[in-house]
Amino acid sequence: MKIEVLYPEVCCLYGDKANWLYLQRCLPDAEVIRTALTDTPRFAAEDVDLIYIGSMSEASQELLIDLLWPYRDRLREIMDAGRTTILLTGNALELFGTFIRREDGTRKEGLGLLPLHAVRQAPTRFNSLIMGDADGTTVVGYTSRFSHAYPDADLPGLVTVQMGVGLNPDTRIEGIHSGRLYATYILGPLLIANPDVTKRLLAELGAPDDLPFEAETYRAYEKKLAEMRRPGLALD
Amino acid sequence: MSVVRLWVALALAKATYRGLRLLGRNASNLPGWLALHVCPDFLELIAKPELVVCVTGTNGKTTVTNMIADVLVGQGYSVSTNRLGSNIAPGIASSLTNAVSWSGKPNKDACVLEVDERASRLILPYVRPTYLVVTNLFRDSLKRNAHPDYIFDVLDTYTPDDTRLVLNGDDLCSSRLGERAGNPRVFFGIESMAGDRTDSINLVSDYSTCPRCHTGLAYDHLRYHHIGRAHCPACGFASQDCDYVVERVESDATSFTVAHDGATHTYPLVSTVTFNIYNQLAVIATLTEIGLDPARVEAGLSILAVVDSRLGRTQVGDVTVVQAMSKGQSCVSTSRTLDFVTHEPGRKVVVLAMDDWYDRKTSVEYIGWIYDADFEFLADPDVVQVIACGPRCYDYEVRLLLAGVPHERIQCCESEADAHTRILTAGMDSVYILYDTSTYDVAMSMKARILSTLEGAAR
Ligand SMILES: [Zn+2]
Numbered sequence: 195m196k197i198e199v200l201y202p203e204v205c206c207l208y209g210d211k212a213n214w215l216y217l218q219r220c221l222p223d224a225e226v227i228r229t230a231l232t233d234t235p236r237f238a239a240e241d242v243d244l245i246y247i248g249s250m251s252e253a254s255q256e257l258l259i260d261l262l263w264p265y266r267d268r269l270r271e272i273m274d275a276g277r278t279t280i281l282l283t284g285n286a287l288e289l290f291g292t293f294i295r296r297e298d299g300t301r302k303e304g305l306g307l308l309p310l311h312a313v314r315q316a317p318t319r320f321n322s323l324i325m326g327d328a329d330g331t332t333v334v335g336y337t338s339r340f341s342h343a344y345p346d347a348d349l350p351g352l353v354t355v356q357m358g359v360g361l362n363p364d365t366r367i368e369g370i371h372s373g374r375l376y377a378t379y380i381l382g383p384l385l386i387a388n389p390d391v392t393k394r395l396l397a398e399l400g401a402p403d404d405l406p407f408e409a410e411t412y413r414a415y416e417k418k419l420a421e422m423r424r425p426g427l428a429l430d
Numbered sequence: 431m432s433v434v435r436l437w438v439a440l441a442l443a444k445a446t447y448r449g450l451r452l453l454g455r456n457a458s459n460l461p462g463w464l465a466l467h468v469c470p471d472f473l474e475l476i477a478k479p480e481l482v483v484c485v486t487g488t489n490g491k492t493t494v495t496n497m498i499a500d501v502l503v504g505q506g507y508s509v510s511t512n513r514l515g516s517n518i519a520p521g522i523a524s525s526l527t528n529a530v531s532w533s534g535k536p537n538k539d540a541c542v543l544e545v546d547e548r549a550s551r552l553i554l555p556y557v558r559p560t561y562l563v564v565t566n567l568f569r570d571s572l573k574r575n576a577h578p579d580y581i582f583d584v585l586d587t588y589t590p591d592d593t594r595l596v597l598n599g600d601d602l603c604s605s606r607l608g609e610r611a612g613n614p615r616v617f618f619g620i621e622s623m624a625g626d627r628t629d630s631i632n633l634v635s636d637y638s639t640c641p642r643c644h645t646g647l648a649y650d651h652l653r654y655h656h657i658g659r660a661h662c663p664a665c666g667f668a669s670q671d672c673d674y675v676v677e678r679v680e681s682d683a684t685s686f687t688v689a690h691d692g693a694t695h696t697y698p699l700v701s702t703v704t705f706n707i708y709n710q711l712a713v714i715a716t717l718t719e720i721g722l723d724p725a726r727v728e729a730g731l732s733i734l735a736v737v738d739s740r741l742g743r744t745q746v747g748d749v750t751v752v753q754a755m756s757k758g759q760s761c762v763s764t765s766r767t768l769d770f771v772t773h774e775p776g777r778k779v780v781v782l783a784m785d786d787w788y789d790r791k792t793s794v795e796y797i798g799w800i801y802d803a804d805f806e807f808l809a810d811p812d813v814v815q816v817i818a819c820g821p822r823c824y825d826y827e828v829r830l831l832l833a834g835v836p837h838e839r840i841q842c843c844e845s846e847a848d849a850h851t852r853i854l855t856a857g858m859d860s861v862y863i864l865y866d867t868s869t870y871d872v873a874m875s876m877k878a879r880i881l882s883t884l885e886g887a888a889r
Pocket of ligand 1: 640665
């Protein structure tokens with residue numbers, strides 16, 4: 195099992211680092227490849243089982259698009275082949291879109307792998323709790339960002355939001371689930387906060403789905419779920 | 431027209447100030463708020479004293495602002511500051527009001543202003559400070575401050591090009607402020623300290639890559655997170671050379687020597703906590719830049735005692751109970767406190783009471799930030815018990831388990847009011863209660879209960 199973490203030096207904001215550190219705990223025999231900004235990605239020359247990219251600054255987004263630009267066709271091939279899970283948290287999903295519109299109206303062209311574009315609106319910050327359904331599982335999380343994403347075509351969502359915002363304020367669709375690509379604006383330790391999601395992910399990777407400290411993890415999840423269902427909650 | 435508006439705003443602010451003072455009320459925000467309401471460009475139009483010092487940064491800005499103001503006052507300057515007011519526009523406007531007469535003429539020698547780093551875009555372009563001191567930039571609340579690159583951009587964009595910058599040369603982030611605009615800049619730093627390392631032990635280590643070529647930086651020494659000195663093995667980029675340099679600080683030092691401009695001078699060290707040494711160094715650099723000679727700076731500092739408001743100690747029998755402020759939702763502040771607590775001598779119980787007070791009433795706190803904080807420190811065998819309190823206690827439990835804290839050492843209390851029923855009554859030398867600014871009252875009543883439990887056990 196090979197897990198490739200792309201550019202962990204900069205894609206580590208808001209507790210996102212916990213996602214791959216946790217996967218390492220779930221899959222002690224897996225090889226975790228930490229690809230640095232100056233490295234050639236491992237996925238370029240060989241198949242890996244999972245690619246992870248976490249939250250980053252807006253400047254890092256533009257740097258990453260430049261770094262991944264030569265591998266657009268390879269990423270498309272990987273997405274089509276369906277042998278690799280791709281997990282994107284926070285604003286990493288915006289890299290895969292067609293463009294990011296900056297506050298001054300100029301655009302940064304994206305990797306063009308997903309039919310959506312992002313619009314930045316700093317200094318306005320969007321903060322929201324999120325609770326929603328992902329294929330029969332209730333997902334809990336939080337988003338904090340300067341941008342929204344707008345689909346250019348019909349996109350299969352990852353979560354149908356019951357509380358909070360979707361990809362933008364006008365949709366209840368949060369994230370994208372296309373083949374084995376899972377992209378979500380939810381940031382932080384998504385996999386620790388949502389044990390059912392992690393179990394599914396491990397099953398997709400063909401690994402045993404035992405979680406470290408499973409009982410305690412479920413207790414924390416259930417408690418949060420109960421609180422999220424209180425009426426009249428402030429979302430931000 | 432704007433002159434009339436300014437005059438009305440000033441008169442209203444001054445009258446309000448006088449009225450509030452007569453009533454014995456806090457007059458440090460409302461006058462400025464009213465002034466800005468009447469005259470939105472009040473900050474720009476009001477006359478300022480010849481010397482305006484603004485202080486910003488993630489940590490230490492209050493300490494540095496107060497120290498600069500206190501030394502200046504001690505040295506005979508008349509100073510207006512926002513010590514009691516807010517560090518956003520209304521507090522700044524109130525302080526500026528207090529630095530002019532009813533006719534609008536400056537009647538103070540200096541304004542020393544603490545400025546919120548995020549709100550600086552609404553303040554710095556109009557106040558146009560003579561000096562801007564930046565203590566450091568770290569990750570802080572993600573909801574408000576996003577990430578340090580964002581705060582850096584705000585400061586870099588909105589600081590006037592002619593403002594003189596006093597910067598921490600050991601901070602790989604804030605030391606690059608003013609580079610693009612060519613501001614006059616001076617840097618302060620510490621050459622070596624007891625406990626320096628060359629590898630990171632923190633989960634959060636921003637700015638670990640070269641800003642020019644993205645190669646991983648090599649650290650000449652590292653203190654915590656990204657504070658230290660580094661160079662790029664590929665392109666030659668390196669940390670700033672410093673103008674105010676402390677050559678060496680020992681862990682038990684009571685004074686330190688600062689080299690500047692070919693001379694050295696020894697100053698009393700008011701605190702040995704690394705953060706505070708940097709704060710004091712920022713103060714020395716700023717006062718020297720203002721033109722105070724080292725003897726006057728030393729004289730000013732020697733009468734100051736840093737009151738460490740973060741810590742309060744109470745002894746019960748053989749056990750010391752300590753309350754320690756640990757800003758919630760701030761991974762760096764929490765990591766610094768966890769590091770400090772773990773490395774204190776003896777066996778300890780650590781009580782975590784940082785769950786946000788307002789979020790628990792109306793919302794569900796985003797708890798992901800605890801995965802950026804170094805709870806791994808608590809896996810130390812001398813930490814004999816950790817009590818996680820508040821509605822997020824089960825999230826803390828998972829975090830602690832993943833950090834390597836043994837299951838049997840962890841207790842969860844949904845209410846802080848129950849912590850005293852779970853606490854060990856023997857086998858420890860100290861109890862540390864970590865609280866957030868919003869949970870101070872909760873932490874104090876918890877401390878009282880813990881003290882009586884320990885007193886009962888000691889009898
Ligand atoms: Zn370099």
